Every structure is written in structure tokens, then in C-alpha cells.
Amino acid sequence: MNRPSGLLRRIIPFPLLFLALLAMWLLLQQSLAPGHIVLGSLVALGATWVMVALDPEPTRLRRPAAMAQLALRVLVDVFRSNLAVGTIILRGGRRSDHAGFMTVRLDLRNEYGLAVLAIILTCTPGTLWVNHDPARGTLLLHVLDLVDEQSWTDLIKLRYERLLMEIFE
Amino acid sequence: MTEPLEVLILGWSLTLAQVLVGLAMACAVYRILIGPRAQDRILGLDTLYVNAMLLLLTIGIRSGTTLYFEAALAIGLLGFSGTVALAKFLMRGEVIE
């Protein structure tokens, strides 16, 4: 934290959050007028100071290339799983016999990485994050098309978890 | 009817989309009504909120003003906090069905 930009850090503790909030404010106002920029900066500044009180665990994002790759993979998978789940629903949804729970052992330990994985898995139709046990590192999830448990484990571990570990750990 | 073809195409597609979203909302209401358990009804309510948001967005496109976005955002926010509160309530196990 005590880098040369220490003073800036003290005034704006979370620069990325500050910028994101300011951008949201300007998007909502649909304007780039100086008044809105000042007001948005004040709001964003207040919110970042509240975040200091919450004291989140610091993290450093690595490898932007891996992030882009992950985003692309998720986008492709959203389309693919939408198609798969849509087919299951339209073709005899009453026969959803293959749905079931399964458990996966995760090596990912970083909280933010786990949060991103939870959003990815739940956002792609067909997989649902149910419960993560941080002590054992196991994840309970529900899968709509649970024919081959191993292929789902591979999907999570090879397709997402490896990239998330590169980004967060 | 001297409207140009483009306006007709967009208008009728928007009508079609609104009918489809309306049917989707009917499905969600059906699930809210028949349950069978409290979690099914909450799931139906959550779907109803997202579908209502989509309906507002299509109305917004039709009107050509950005006025409806604020309404859609508000519906999304209320739906989210409402569903989270209801799910938390279920977790305590104090809901009488």
C-alpha cells in the first residue's frame, strides 16, 4: 500500500471502485457536465470511504489476458448452455430425470475467485451453485443434465478454475 | 396507414415480443399460484420481476424515450431485495405454509 502514490491512496482508498461509481453516476445522468462530474465524484468518494470501514481483504488482479479469455469462454458457454437447457425444456421437460446434485473438490481458495466462479456457474443455465464448504474445499452444485458427472467436474476445474487461479492467486 | 415499412416492422415485432413476454409472465404467475411449496412461489415471483423488467424495456423502445429505463432499474432493484428477503426468511424456517 505504501507506494509513491501514498497520498492519492489516502484520499481515494479504492481508485477502481471510485472510477466505477463515477462512471455509473454519469451513465445514470446521461451527461458529462462539470456539475455532474463534481457531484458524482463526491458520491463516489463517500462510498469508497464507507468501504474503508468495511475493510475488505486486499486483492491483486493478475493477467488481464486470462481475464479476457475467461470472459470469452463464459460468453460462449452462456450461449451453448442456453441452447442445451432450452432443448431440455421444450423436448419433454417433465422427464428431467437426469437432474441431480453433485460435489466437486475445488483447489481455488481466494474468496473473490470463488465469488466469480459462483456467478459464472449460476449464470450459465444448467448449473447451480448451492453450497461451498471452505474448510473442506468442496462445492455442492445442482446440475440439470447430470448424465456424466466427470465431464461437469472437468468443465469446472479445467475450463474455469484454472484461469481463476491464474487471475486471483 | 401511411407509415413507412421500417416503422411497421419494428412496431409489429415489438408487439410480438410483448405478447411473448406477457405469456412468460403468465407462466410465472401460474407457478406462484400452484406452488406447491413456498420456494416455488418465490422463484415464480423472481421470474415475474425479470419479465416485467423486460416488458418495460420493450415499451421503452416503442416510446423512443429513455424514461422507462429508470422504471426498469427500479423494478429490478425491488425484485432483487424482495427475493433476497424472502429467501432469508425461508432459511430461518419460520414460514407457515
Next chain:
Amino acid sequence: MSTAPHLPLWAALLVAALVVAGAAITLVGSIGLVRLNNFYARVHAPTLGATLGVGGVLVGSMICFSVLQSRPLLHEVLIAVFVTITTPVTLMLLARAALHRDRVEGNPEVPQSDLASLERRDG
């Protein structure tokens, strides 16, 4: 009834296709809510509407308003980000609440322990 903003033909066709596709995907998801026969299977259904359904309509409206006002209008990005973050949270919470209730009631259709599937596989 069918009044709509006046867009150039290419934009009108593109917006029309995106909006109708988004609405159709949402409808498929909601049909799943009715047809699937088990609560945990039904939780998967609304994610169709919340991902590609919302996505289609939002991209359509982005194109529509960008062409109308001839400047990029990114209001929709806010809704997209918001929906992407909130939908998983509600579904996860709901699934956990349902699992908790089923476990308390001793429902045999849900695993009593998180490790049931691992134990079955590893023997």
C-alpha cells in the same frame, strides 16, 4: 397500436430480430418454470431469461437508441451488469434455503451431506 420510432431499415430489422429473440428465450425459460417437475430443476429455468433474454432486448434497445440519438447510449449496460450480479445471488440463496428446509424435513431426494456424491464415487 404499432407505433414505433423511425429507424433506418437495417437498424429496424436488427432491433426487431434481437428483441423478438430475447422475448422468445425468456418465454422458453418461463415455460421451463411450469414444465420441469422438481424445484431444483426449476431453479435453472429463469436463468435463460436473465442471460440471453435480457441480453437480446438490451442490445436491441442499445442499437435503437444509439441510432435515434446518433450517440452511443450505454444506459443499458447498467441494467445488464445489475441483472448479471443479482440473478445468481437470488437463485443461490433460494436454492440454499430450499435445501436447508428439505434437509430439516429429512426429504430423501436431497443429499443430507455435501459429500454424498464424492463418497458414492470414491467408494
